[in-house]
Structures are given as C-alpha cells and as structure tokens.
Amino acid sequence: MSDHSHEITPPEPEKFDAKHLGGLQQILLGAAVGGIGVSAIGFFVARQQFAFSWLFAFAYFFTIACGALFWTSLQHATDSEWSVLVRRQMENLTRVLPWFALLFLPLLVCAPFLWKWWNLQPGDDALLDAKSGYLNQTFFYCRAAGYFFFLWWVSSTLAKRSIAQDADGAAKHTYVMRKFGIGGIVVVALSISFAGFDWLMGLDYHWFSTMWGVYLFAGAAGSSMSLLVLVITWLKSKGYLKTVNNEHYHIMGKFMLAFTIFWAYIGFSQYMLIWYANIPEETIYFRIRNTESWWYFSQFLVIGRFFLPFPVLLMQATKKTKYINYVAVWILLMQLLDVYVIVLPALHPTGFSPSMFDLFSFIGIGGLMGWLFLRNLVKSNLFPMRDPRLLGSIKLSN
Amino acid sequence: MAEYRKIYGLGAQFESAAALMKAAEKIRDAGFSKWDVHTPFPVHGMDKAMGLGKSWLSTPVLIGGAIGTLTATLLTFIPSWGIYPMIVHGKPFNWATLPAFFPIMFELTVLFSAFTTVFALLIMNQLPKWYHPVFNWERFSRVTDDGFFIVVEARDAKFSETKTRALLEEVGGSHVTLIHD
Known part of the structure; x- marks a missing residue:
C-alpha cells in the first residue's frame, strides 16, 4: 500500500511493432519446418528413436507452457498487484498450449514404441493387470483429451478476458479471471501430474513415484518464470515496457530462487525415499540414471539445477541487475537436461547415446512454439492497459 | 521548582x-538521521521515504544458517564415520x-537461521525494552489506533528545538510537542 497514485500517470498503450522482429518470425518458422521435417524422416527410418526424441522435446516445452499457465492463474487467484505489467507476457506464453494437442498426435501413433504396456494383453504381466484400471488405452485417450481441453479452456479464457478488458475496461473481467485463476491452479496441478504419470512415468510401467507430479511441476514453474524474465528483458531491450523496473525483476528473481529450492527439495525427497526403502521396482529408475554415462548427467543436474544457482540467486544484487538473465538462461538449460535425463535413459539404459532427432525435435517444436508466441505477441497491447491494478504494479516497491 | x-x-x-x-521524505532530505516514524500498520515504501537502505539482517541469518549446516554435518558424520560406526538399514x-x-x-540450517533471525531482530530493535520516552507523550497512545507520528530525537546533530519544530510544522505536522525523557 502506498498513496502516491496522484504522482503517476497511466502509461501509454504499447503495441509491439513488427519491424522490431527483424527476421525472427521467419527464422523460427524455418526452424519449425526444418526441425519437424527432419523429425518426420526419423518417423519413417528410426521410429523408436524418433518417438523418444519427440517426447523429450514435447515434454520440455509442454511443462514450460503449463508453468506459464500456473503463474497466470496464480496472479488472478491471489489478486496480485505486482504482476500486472508482466502478466500479458505470461498469458502469451500460455496461448501456445492448445497446439500441443496437435504435436501429441505423433506420440499417439508411436505409442507402442514408447509405452511398453501399450500392446500387452491381460495375463501377460501381473503388475500391469493390477494397474489396468488406470493403464488402459481407452482411459489413456480420455485423459489426454481431458488435459488438453481444460488447459485450452482456462488459458484461452484468461487471455481473451484480459485482452477484452483492454478494450472496455470492465471490472467484471477481473472477477471472472479470478474464478478461472482459482480453477486454473487445480487444472494445471492435475494436468501436469497426470500427464507426467501417463507420458513420462509410464515409460516404465513397473516404476512409480508419488512425488512425480510435484517434481515436474517444480521444474516447470521455475523454468517458466525464467523464460518470462528473458521475454521481459527482450521486450525492454526493444524499448518497450519501460515501466517494468528492478522491483519487478526482484520479485521474479525471488520466485526463481523459491522454485530452485523447491525443485531440490522435491527431487531429493523423491530420491531419498526410494534410496532408503531400497525396493527393486522403485530403485530401477535411479539405477539406470546413476550408472554408465548417465551418472555424469545426473550429477551435473544436481549441481547445476540447485547448487550453482542457489547461492547466486540468494543475493539481492543478482535479482535486481542484468545477472538475473544469465541465471534464467542457465535454469532453462538445466530444465532441458532434467527432461533429457527423464526421457532418454528409458530408451538407452546402457548410456548416453545422442541422436540427431533429439536436436531436430527440439528445434522443430521450439521453433513452432516461438513462432506461435510471436504471432500472439504482436496482436495485443504489451501489458493489460486497463487492469484496475495497473497503477499498483507501476509504483511497486518491495 | 519543576524537576529537571x-x-x-x-x-x-x-x-x-x-x-x-511525504513528510518523511522531507525530513530525510533535510538530512536527519536519528528519527523514526510510528504508524498503526506497516506502510509499504516507507523505508525508501525514510532513506533507510537495505537491512543488514541477512548477514547474521546467513552466518546462522551456515553454522546450522556445519553443526548437522558434524553431528551426523562424527558418530557415523568416527566414534560409533554402525550399519543401519543396510546402509x-x-x-x-x-x-x-x-x-x-x-x-x-532452517532452525539456526530462524533462531538467528529472531534474536538478531530483537538485538537490532533493542528489544525487550521496558521504558521508552515517547510514551510520556499522552497523544502518542493513538499510534495503535489512528495516529501517524514522526519523532525527531534530540541527539541528532541537526536537532534544534525551534528550527526542527518549524520544520515539522512546515511539512504538515500538527500537535508538535517536546517529549521529555
């Protein structure tokens, strides 16, 4: 609370000028076409490798987009004032979510290569029979449709209401967005947990971890906030969003710190309980990832995702200066490593075995998502210009 | 004769x-350092208006946390490695x-940081304190209700009974009162 509103005039509306993009849109579209094109070759010549590579890239961008929807929902559910200036960019990040339904189709086609339970018959494996109430194809399709429907519903409603408020300034949008925000947190939590169970934990249907959904969420939320920091910095470097100052960066940095700690807390809890109980069907996950060349990846993940960024983010000076951008890039890279270590060892348990399809799936899906993001970016104002809490966000101090 | x-x-x-x-900003700009504001609730941005700068509480907390980590490390490793090695649960x-x-x-780490925070905070605020001169001012009791106050201490180098009184009145203060120890 502060009563300085009389000193602040509302900022002018800002629309992103397409000329500032340079050739970025074309480059991203080219990357999308090229990456997906090469991956399509993989679909025919090396289908299993393609399936795992595609799942890796898919899971990386899907978790980040889900994280963005979590942040958008959270701002509405808590009536946040600080975030109004940066909220439109969170919304833009969530707008790519429905497109993942399309990118999910190749995984469905390759399902027998990815999920070993897919073609097993009742009686083949007693462990699968016990889980068949959940792990069956019909329910799997229904669940996937459910995730995409609810994610689309919440993300598009929040984004559309927010843009509609730019035009009419009606307070009723804020009330509706608050309701969707509260529901949105539940939708993100359930979607990312059960999608994680279905698509990633399901890579080995013997294995289970009750921490799995929270673990994925912790990584997703932290890396999504890092991406937001980079998007805001990029927009500021083009001369937009001048009202976003180091107070906003400070808060975003605090969230990055919080989710760095939370990721470590959840990741370690998952590891320690499995390590201590020492039950073979549980330890197999870490046995694969802590032996052969995967050991180096796992160790590097522990150091790189927690022990390096933690002390750096602890300092206020990092969060309030340009160094926060370097940390954000680093966290996004570590999330990439995290997802890689989750997906690929299931295909190559004997050690790291790089494939060009890992790279091209990543370039293809990343390019497509970047292109879709830019397409939405130029369409609306860069911040919710008639949000009732806008002035509070501009005069933020913490 | 009145008591001195x-x-x-x-x-x-x-x-x-x-x-x-607004008044705090002006007192800050006038160069005072030994003064304080008193409000019924926390006012965001007041630290900046008063020119307080960053709190140094984080340093003791970091040291406390580090001592906590070290204590736990020694507490677990000394028995397990040295004085009482024992296989527990096959580990x-x-x-x-x-x-x-x-x-x-x-x-x-969390426990030691939390204790350091509490005790460093008490020391920094000179608490517990059984007596404070501001309570000699009858009007000041409204600070827990609807009163907003600035108190400039006499030990400030810039303090002058007449000039400071004029300044407080000029920045919008009412009931400017001399507070005795």
Whole structure:
C-alpha cells in the first residue's frame, strides 16, 4: 500500500511493432519446418528413436507452457498487484498450449514404441493387470483429451478476458479471471501430474513415484518464470515496457530462487525415499540414471539445477541487475537436461547415446512454439492497459 | 521548582499514511538521521521515504544458517564415520550415507537461521525494552489506533528545538510537542 497514485500517470498503450522482429518470425518458422521435417524422416527410418526424441522435446516445452499457465492463474487467484505489467507476457506464453494437442498426435501413433504396456494383453504381466484400471488405452485417450481441453479452456479464457478488458475496461473481467485463476491452479496441478504419470512415468510401467507430479511441476514453474524474465528483458531491450523496473525483476528473481529450492527439495525427497526403502521396482529408475554415462548427467543436474544457482540467486544484487538473465538462461538449460535425463535413459539404459532427432525435435517444436508466441505477441497491447491494478504494479516497491 | 528532565525529542502527528510518507521524505532530505516514524500498520515504501537502505539482517541469518549446516554435518558424520560406526538399514557408514543426513542438515540450517533471525531482530530493535520516552507523550497512545507520528530525537546533530519544530510544522505536522525523557 502506498498513496502516491496522484504522482503517476497511466502509461501509454504499447503495441509491439513488427519491424522490431527483424527476421525472427521467419527464422523460427524455418526452424519449425526444418526441425519437424527432419523429425518426420526419423518417423519413417528410426521410429523408436524418433518417438523418444519427440517426447523429450514435447515434454520440455509442454511443462514450460503449463508453468506459464500456473503463474497466470496464480496472479488472478491471489489478486496480485505486482504482476500486472508482466502478466500479458505470461498469458502469451500460455496461448501456445492448445497446439500441443496437435504435436501429441505423433506420440499417439508411436505409442507402442514408447509405452511398453501399450500392446500387452491381460495375463501377460501381473503388475500391469493390477494397474489396468488406470493403464488402459481407452482411459489413456480420455485423459489426454481431458488435459488438453481444460488447459485450452482456462488459458484461452484468461487471455481473451484480459485482452477484452483492454478494450472496455470492465471490472467484471477481473472477477471472472479470478474464478478461472482459482480453477486454473487445480487444472494445471492435475494436468501436469497426470500427464507426467501417463507420458513420462509410464515409460516404465513397473516404476512409480508419488512425488512425480510435484517434481515436474517444480521444474516447470521455475523454468517458466525464467523464460518470462528473458521475454521481459527482450521486450525492454526493444524499448518497450519501460515501466517494468528492478522491483519487478526482484520479485521474479525471488520466485526463481523459491522454485530452485523447491525443485531440490522435491527431487531429493523423491530420491531419498526410494534410496532408503531400497525396493527393486522403485530403485530401477535411479539405477539406470546413476550408472554408465548417465551418472555424469545426473550429477551435473544436481549441481547445476540447485547448487550453482542457489547461492547466486540468494543475493539481492543478482535479482535486481542484468545477472538475473544469465541465471534464467542457465535454469532453462538445466530444465532441458532434467527432461533429457527423464526421457532418454528409458530408451538407452546402457548410456548416453545422442541422436540427431533429439536436436531436430527440439528445434522443430521450439521453433513452432516461438513462432506461435510471436504471432500472439504482436496482436495485443504489451501489458493489460486497463487492469484496475495497473497503477499498483507501476509504483511497486518491495 | 519543576524537576529537571532531559529532552528526548520533538514529536508531530499527521493526518494519514500518505501525509506521513511525504513528510518523511522531507525530513530525510533535510538530512536527519536519528528519527523514526510510528504508524498503526506497516506502510509499504516507507523505508525508501525514510532513506533507510537495505537491512543488514541477512548477514547474521546467513552466518546462522551456515553454522546450522556445519553443526548437522558434524553431528551426523562424527558418530557415523568416527566414534560409533554402525550399519543401519543396510546402509554403509562411509560418505555414501550422505543422503540420509541431508534432512538433518536441512532442518538444522532452517532452525539456526530462524533462531538467528529472531534474536538478531530483537538485538537490532533493542528489544525487550521496558521504558521508552515517547510514551510520556499522552497523544502518542493513538499510534495503535489512528495516529501517524514522526519523532525527531534530540541527539541528532541537526536537532534544534525551534528550527526542527518549524520544520515539522512546515511539512504538515500538527500537535508538535517536546517529549521529555
């Protein structure tokens, strides 16, 4: 609370000028076409490798987009004032979510290569029979449709209401967005947990971890906030969003710190309980990832995702200066490593075995998502210009 | 003959948090350092208006947390490695038992940081304190209700009974009163 509103005039509306993009849109579209094109070759010549590579890239961008929807929902559910200036960019990040339904189709086609339970018959494996109430194809399709429907519903409603408020300034949008925000947190939590169970934990249907959904969420939320920091910095470097100052960066940095700690807390809890109980069907996950060349990846993940960024983010000076951008890039890279270590060892348990399809799936899906993001970016104002809490966000101090 | 009492400072009351904030900015710009504001609730941005800068509380907390980690490390490793090695739940007693000790390290880090925070805060605020001169000013009791106050202490180098009184009145203070120790 502060009563300085009389000193602040509302900022002018800002629309992103397409000329500032340079050739970025074309480059991203080219990357999308090229990456997906090469991956399509993989679909025919090396289908299993393609399936795992595609799942890796898919899971990386899907978790980040889900994280963005979590942040958008959270701002509405808590009536946040600080975030109004940066909220439109969170919304833009969530707008790519429905497109993942399309990118999910190749995984469905390759399902027998990815999920070993897919073609097993009742009686083949007693462990699968016990889980068949959940792990069956019909329910799997229904669940996937459910995730995409609810994610689309919440993300598009929040984004559309927010843009509609730019035009009419009606307070009723804020009330509706608050309701969707509260529901949105539940939708993100359930979607990312059960999608994680279905698509990633399901890579080995013997294995289970009750921490799995929270673990994925912790990584997703932290890396999504890092991406937001980079998007805001990029927009500021083009001369937009001048009202976003180091107070906003400070808060975003605090969230990055919080989710760095939370990721470590959840990741370690998952590891320690499995390590201590020492039950073979549980330890197999870490046995694969802590032996052969995967050991180096796992160790590097522990150091790189927690022990390096933690002390750096602890300092206020990092969060309030340009160094926060370097940390954000680093966290996004570590999330990439995290997802890689989750997906690929299931295909190559004997050690790291790089494939060009890992790279091209990543370039293809990343390019497509970047292109879709830019397409939405130029369409609306860069911040919710008639949000009732806008002035509070501009005069933020913490 | 009236009893001699030392002057503690000058107090002034303000209408609202906003008026107090503006006045605080002016007192800050006038170069005072030994002064404080008193409000019924926390006012965001007041630290900046008063020119307080960053709190140094984080340093003791970091040291406290580090001591907590170290304590836990020694508490677990000395028995497990040295004085009482024992196989528990089939786990080894060399460095590979480290994951079992992390929860203890985490808990003691949090515990020691929390204790340091509380005690450093008490020391920094000179608490507990059984007597404070501002309560000699009858009007000041409204600070827990609807009163917003600035008190400039007499030990400030810039303090002058007449000039500071004029300044407090000029920045919008009412009921400017001399507070005795």
